[in-house]
Amino acid sequence: MTPPPPQPADSSSPRSVQAPGTTIERVKTVLRRDLKLGPDVTIADDMPLAGGDFDLDSLDMLLLLTSIEKEFGVRITDGSVGREVFASVATLGAFIESMQPRS
C-alpha cells in the first residue's frame, strides 16, 4: 500500500482574514465572527468572556484560541493559557500582545 503523503502545511485552515485596528479591536472582530454576533451588539473591553453575556464554555475557548492563532499568526501552547486569560476582552488582548514578537 502506498503511504499517504504528508499533510499539506495549511490543510484545514481557511485563509486568515486580517482585521484592521488595534489588538482589542481585532479580538472583537474575531469574537463577532466566531460567536455570530450581529453588528449592533456592543462589546466592552471589560466584558467577561466566561459568565456574563458571552458565557463561553471550554469548547468555545478552545476554538477561539485557534481563531486567534490564525488571526494574529501566533502559536499558543497548551500550557501558556489559563482561564484568567479569558477574564475579559482586554485580558485576552493583553495576552495576545505578550505572545507577539516585539518589532
Place this chain on the structure above:
Amino acid sequence: MDASREQGPVGPAVLDRLPHRPPFRFVTGVRELDAGRAGRGTWSITGDEWFLTGHFPADPVVPGVLIIEALAQLSGLVGLHTGAPGGPSGDGRAGRLVQADVRFDRGVVPPADIDLVSTMSRSMQSLRQFDVSAWTGGVVVARGSLVLAEVG
C-alpha cells in the same frame, strides 16, 4: 524512543482500545501511533458494508459523515484511548465528538482503502483538538479539524 510511540505496523489489538465495535468500528488498521501526538490508520472498504446498500442503491458512495467518524476514532486512539496506565479513557470508556469542521474534496467509491491521518493540535481541560485528513491513492478526500471530549 518514547515508550508510548508505536511505529510501523501496529498490532490489531490496539483497535480494541476503542469502545466502538463492529459494525460501527471503521478504523480497520493502525500503521503508526504516537500517543498524545499523531497517528496513521486505514479504513479498508470492501463494498459489502451495510450502509452502502442504501447509500446509494446501484451507486455506492462512502458517506462523508462516516469518514468523519473514522477520523474521530483514529483521533481517539491518538488522544484518548491511549492505553497508558491511569491515562484518560485508557480503559475503553467513551469519548465524545463535540465539534467537527471538515471539507470533502472528493467522493470515495468502494472498494477503497482510505488512509487516515490525525495530529493532536491542542489539549485543554477535557478537550482534545485534532487536525485530520483522509486520503485514497495519495489524493486527499477530506481534511479539517475535530474536537473530542474525554467522558467520565
